[in-house]
Amino acid sequence: MSIAKLSAAILATILISCNCDMYLHNPRGSNNRLNEASANRANPNRAFDSQNNNRGGYNVGDRTAQKAGNNKNNQYQMEYFTSGPNAGDVTKLLIEWTNQHSCGGDNKDDATKTNCDIVLQYMDVNPTKPKDLAYNAQVSEGGVRDGVQTNQQNYNANAGEKNKNGQRRFTEAESTAYARRRNSVNPNLVYQEPFEWYDKCQKRPRNKGLFTADQNVQQDRATHTRQNPGGTRRGYECPEERDYWPYWHPTGWKDIAILTKRVDKCDFFKKESFNVKPKGECVEKYPNSKNHRHYSGADTPANCTALGGEWVDFHNYLEIGPQTTEAACNAAGPKHEWAIPYRHLAYNRKQKACLVKLTEPECLKAPWSRQNHLGNGRDTNAEANRYEWTLPHFPHLNANERRAFVFRIRYNISTDDYDPYNTNSSSNGGEGVSPVTNNPLVDVGSHSPLQLAINTAQFGRTFQDRSHLSFFTPRPKGIKGVIHNLNVRGKRGNIVQTFPAVEYDFMPTVSNISQPNYVHIQWTGSNSHNNGNPGGDGQTGDAGQGTGGTDRSNMCAYKNKNDNFPMVSEDPEQMTKFMKIVWQRKEGKPSSQMDVRDIYVKLASGGYYDCYNGCTHSVKTKAQLNNLLNNAPASFSGLLAKYTKKGTFYFLCTRNNNFTNRSQKGEIIVS
DSSP, X not given: XXXXXXXXXXXXXXXXXXXXXXXXXXXXXXXXXXXXXXXXXXXXXXXXXOOOOTTOOOOOEESSSSOOTTOGGGEEOOEEEOXXXXXXXXXXXXXXXXXXXXXXXXXXXXXXXXXXXXXXXXXXXXXXXXXXXXXXXXXXXXXXXXXXXXXXXXXXXXXXXXXXXXXXXXXXXXXXXXXXXXXXXXXXXXXXXXXXXXXXXXXXXXOTTXXXXXXXXXXXXXXXXXXXXXXXXXXXXXXXXXXXXXXXXXXXXXXXXXXXXXXXXXXXXXXXXTTTSOXXXXXXXXTTOSSBOXXXXXSSHHHHHHTTOEEEEEBOOSEEOSOOSHHHHHHTOTTEEEEOBXXXXXXXXXXXXXXXXXXXXXXXEOOOEEETOOSOOSTTTTSOOEEEEEOOOOTTOOTTOOEEEEEEEEEEEEOSSSOTTSOOXXXXXXXXXXXXXXXXXXXXXXXXXXXXXXXXXXXXXXEEEEBOOEEEEOOOTTOOSOEEEEEEEOOSSOHHHHTTSOOOEEESSEEEEOTTOEEEEEEOXXXXXXXXXXXXXXXXXOOSSSSTTOOOOOOEEESSTTOOSOOOTTOXXXXXXXXXXXXXSXXXXXXXXXXXXXXXHXXXXXXXXXXXXXXXXXXXXXXXXXTTOTTSOSSEEXXXXXXXXXXXXXXXXXXXXXXXXXXXXXXXEEO
């Protein structure tokens, strides 16, 4: 099947014109925010096209009690322990979001008015780059970053483009391509998809098998789509890849799960995922060079051959192993394969390597949510909709390494006004050709036609949100079993000031842990969540206790859900009495020597104190903690604990417990 024919069948979704939104709450979704003190984000084009309201999102975390400003080292990035090598050694991270225009349910019994697909993905960076893969050190970027300014990256497209006989050809020399990249990429700005990803998107023809209705898609490039006919650039994201999934070319994204109303399509979704199905791309060489370009002017095998290139099938992968021969790779076991990895940049893009294979994504019925309601779902016990992600295990990740990653959630929504799987480019055009047109007049028999509010650029639409930079970190030596993550969601302000973000809560609110498994306690917050002007279409302000604009959290034990006064560390029922610390990010004293009071003051002070007594930053030696946590850090770098006793243990945040608008409380149930 040709790419043009295949693409017409893949999620060309349909949606009636509206202002729709998808917001990620855990891990904290950026919605293109960085560190703005305003309620509105400063730059909706900073890293990606969310299609969301300007007010959504959470700022990047601050490591201390002060704003990080231009010092990237003072930003805080969440670190999650990976799963272990054995089947029972898994790490669980709860993903939580709100989507505006409904999802899930059964057409017969539920009042949802749209079809939907929610796609969960991540993009990470392999820290080990074997020399035989020939990465160019001069232009290698070295991973994703959050940046310290809200501008988007620059882009210089000039590559000596010429068109001959309908073929897009390039005369750019290799050194010129590298210089063009160096002069575009700013180390102070956000970097997620690499420069090469957008550059090849801008050079490649768009998929002309796609349905574009009556939209004037202004250029024949993959940067121009029905949803983005003018080709607006957002970061280094490729609009065609953003708008359609599964994508027909290789990408840097790895699929986690598809949550869909169309579970009859699950086999198709799983088989077409780049996790398991190689995807092709044209590979050309630079003029007078043996090295490969990262881009091509061809998007089909036939066009590639006409340009003198070679159509190559690339493989997605979990990581690249250290094995350098096919025999060694085969000996490493069935989870490895000797194949051509998809890499954005390499001298020899066809060079094979030993790849740790990805598994096919999980495909499940989407949790039900209500139309026009950024609130809780029905299938999640009156909590916001969620998915529990089992984090990957990287067999070749060294104990002192970590992998940077960004999490992405995509929301495709459609109606049944026409068949998205069987409507293609043959229906492109105006009235009488396309089944839908902009703002049509409809005769309902009243002799006075009525106008429908339809924008075909939004009739079938994809939304997304992404986390800030995070890290996969190898689990501590000797830790087996399940690791449950316990984090904090939300930001400063009351429900109106934070919306469409949310107020503070522990995530999850209830953690169910069986002995002898673990809980990894960690959170991040910002010192610039002022929600000030410009406020867009919502209320500005940052109601709450303590210094304005600052996120603060702590954990103090209390007796039951209706109480609001914490216990003291000596209370025999409080939660740290039965905690054993097995690891901590910032050690005030060795974990094995942490007693009940040490653990309690570390959690109760939000990490301001490292212990009660016997360490540098103790209650006895450090300046007194402010009673509203103003001098405590915005982020807590974490500890890993297990419980020595069964029971239910309650905890609250003393600062964010004003019951007119918030109640930051949680519980751990140890079974």
